[in-house]
Amino acid sequence: MHKVNTPCHPWPIESRSPGDSPAIALMLCPERGNLRAQPAPRIGVDGSYLPGSTQPIRVCEEAEVRFPLEDMFAKIRAFGRAHVQSP
Template sequence: MRAGALPSEEEPVDSPGARMIIEEARRTDAGPLFIAFLGPLTDMASALLLAPDIADTDTTVIWIGGPPYGDREWVGTWPEFNLRNDIPSANVVFASGIAIQQVPANVYRMVNIGYAELERRVEPCGEIGAYLAQTVVDFNTEHHRFPTESRSLGDSPAIALMLDPWCAEFRRQRPVRFTATGHCVPAETGASPLVVDRVDVRWLMEDMFAKLANHAERG
């Protein structure tokens, strides 16, 4: 396969990331393994294609990605960003039977922070706080097509789920696969992912603010 290619649903891309996943999943001297994906599922799919047995290990994939389920509408770009970067890999992972915790777009988008909150709660927290606050503004200025005063910190629920597995409401989703257009359709086999319907945004954000403040005071 050519360099830089994405895996098909039959052929993996052998990568250091995929090999590390296989090694960690097969360890017997450690506890459960949680792997957070804040973008496409390329390395996870490659690991499963190279070593299908890891689907039966005590490994959980936490994925920030995918469109809303059911009758929930999504007004963002379509297909959902993390899914459209590698739809075949998402199908490999969802078909493998491995444990999945999925945070779809309508949920991760709710972890939102405004400029005023950045100014009050993040910027005063030393050099790190000032850097983080300015980075959000700079990113919006460069990439947004319209004026905005906020930014979704949508990757953060993955960290929250690893810090506190009880910080979210889950429901069990019947197996699905994703079409080339990014839509969900029923699948006869595969994982029944735990889909996050709500995450404790108050705790997630306040925990981050408190840790930034504590670090600044100690530094």
């Protein structure tokens, strides 16, 4: 993850995005994020954002990163227990 994020953040940062995991976690458990509604933007012919449409979207301001990480570690632990061989 460090290698992938370093071009964007060459200095030490508090967290690094593990891909789309935060978005998936919010789909599974939306109360784990700070969400707000706003009109969806429109896309101009040049690819720029134009003032919003009448269709609302939810924008995530913050996401609790502990939730997807705890889930990942629980799954790794369960997998390890299921595949441990007795001596």
